[in-house]
Amino acid sequence: MLFDPYSNSALRLANRIAMAPMTRCRADHADAVPNAMIVEYYRQRASAGLIISEGVPVSDRARGYINTPALWNESQAAGWKRVTDAVHAADGKIFAQLWHCGRVAHSALHADGSAPAGVSIKPAATQTMIPGPDGRPVPAPCGQPQALSLQEIRGVVAEFAHAAKLAMQAGFDGVEIHGANGYLLDQFRCPALNDRNDAYGGSLANRYRLLLEVVDAVAAEVAPERIAVRQSPYGVANDMVADPEPLVTYPWLARELNRRGIGFLHIYCQSADWIHDAAHSMMPALRDAFHGALIACGGFKTPAACEAILTRGHADLIAIGKPFIANPNLVERLRRDAPLNKWDAATFYAPGEKGYTDYPPL
Template sequence: MKTLFDPVQAGSLQLPNRIVMAPLTRNRAPGAIPNDLMATYYAQRASAGLLITEATAISAQGQGYADVPGLYGTEQLDGWKRVTDAVHTQGGRIVVQLWHVGRVSHVDLQPDGQLPVAPSAIAAKTKTFLIKDGVGSFAPTSMPRALDSEEIPGIVQDFRHAARHAITTCGFDGVEIHGANGYLIDQFLKTGANHRKDDYGGSIKNRARLLLEVVRAIVGEIGGDRTAIRLSPVTPANDIIDADPQPLFDYVVRELAPLGLAYIHIIEGATGGPRVLEDRPFDYRELEKTYRDAGGKAAWMVNNNYDKPLAEHAIANGADLVAFGKPFISNPDLVERLRANAPLNEPDKSTFYGGGAKGYTDYPALGAT
């Protein structure tokens, strides 16, 4: 029987175990530039089967939070190269999560104070993170403007360019497209945010068009075996909802099946919250079956509030990979702790967003005093 600690292949990624570090926004990249502290943070966690970076903006327009990294400027690319070198020196594997936040942003974070963009001019009833005079705080998102159809190909190209630079310049082992949690791709997918009347709105096929254009562009640029995507069918994160998610996501995975992706990363339930939502039922087994029946071969990654027993059960019942989020914040050696059934460090929640080494790179490894 498969275990968490067995090796697995995900596209071109040869992973020594099935424990994945989920993407975790930490707001420690002033100027959107990855730095040496971040290199230390990721290198400390290199024993994970796979590291997925914090969400990383594909353009200045794609930024939605203060001090999150980007992947579109020379200094950003150089910064990420230092991170990947540090991880590879420790024997790790790392992919970058490519991100456009869409409407989950604020005018203070947008170029020239412009409005954030979205499929439709509908504000997200959520908050973003701003830093002013060195002090971080959460603020309501700004009202977005609807993207013109002529602008959308440019966003697809931003994703493609970021993916190319991720591999050729930064040295990442692959990329994960952020199609989840109420950000731009998810906004196009779901009826609560997408009221468009053109080829990107209305039917399931139209609402999935942007996602598929992005994935196909990246696959064409770097290959499907180094491309992955994250989806969250029913999460309410960032004020997102769809009227009928099962047929929507069944359609999406059927269309993804022929593309030869490395893995598909599924958030089950509410991101960081309940794994089952009574008001938003969803059959994840059906979703994977739909994908496999369509010929999909990607590794299947599950995520949301997994502990060791739940993760072992998931692996025994067909999942290929399990992503852990918050446990990796305070346990850089999480793989070793899970293997040894050792206690876990508790995270300092006050240090989650912004700051320096405290609560970031100073958690003790197993056996440290």
């Protein structure tokens, strides 16, 4: 099944392999415009049935890391148009992953020096990368966040909608809304972090209110069948606390997305364990709740592991991350069961072509 096409009413993908979104930090932080090196990186990997781009900040304040290409103005959209043109010329499909880092940020990353935006004032006990004195990345603790006001929340929703409009202008085949991994939309979901007493805090429906408002606003710009939403059940990345009722929380959201006709629900298992367990109840519960395509991500390194979850019917697409970094034509390597290049973790976020566009093809 892994190499079979996948279709819905809006898209036809050549195979069931998705390139997972991965931050690579190769843009110039000053303008956040995708450059020629970024164009080549995605072009090399266009044999994936679907590429999901690295996280694309929807505003300057949405940025949480240095040198991430963004999508809030016309120049950035024009840069991404060169990326999508290259992917399409190679017969690929690509979604833009729309991203707001929330409290996982630092004021030095923002042009106006604004504090990170948060669901609350609780800081993230983790680090990010900011510009050093010479402009090169240096590690720094995340800054003290400010809790978003109701007016600012409405602004965040508008930023996602504007970025989605620009994504269509830039030629993307769809968008993914990043609601996982401890970033802003996930921060609102988390009851250990969300201490609000307004319409965005307390009940599960309130804690998911912002995400669903973003989904609805994006769906006014992009056909729902071309929208994906990413979630990370049991995830603790970026100083998060695992959801206390995951088998209530995530199927609840899945039903809401299904009611809206959303095309893809992308499930990332950060620990790369439970998603491979045929007896685990999360993926069947999501399958019952959501009738679009389920994308499974987390530790899928071999064709056998991919085929197993597809055969069980617990996923429709498999998202693969780090192996795609080192293997630009990963799909063909998997098809032939050929050896994989090893990735160089030291170059994941480093500037330049080394470890980015210089890995040898099959």
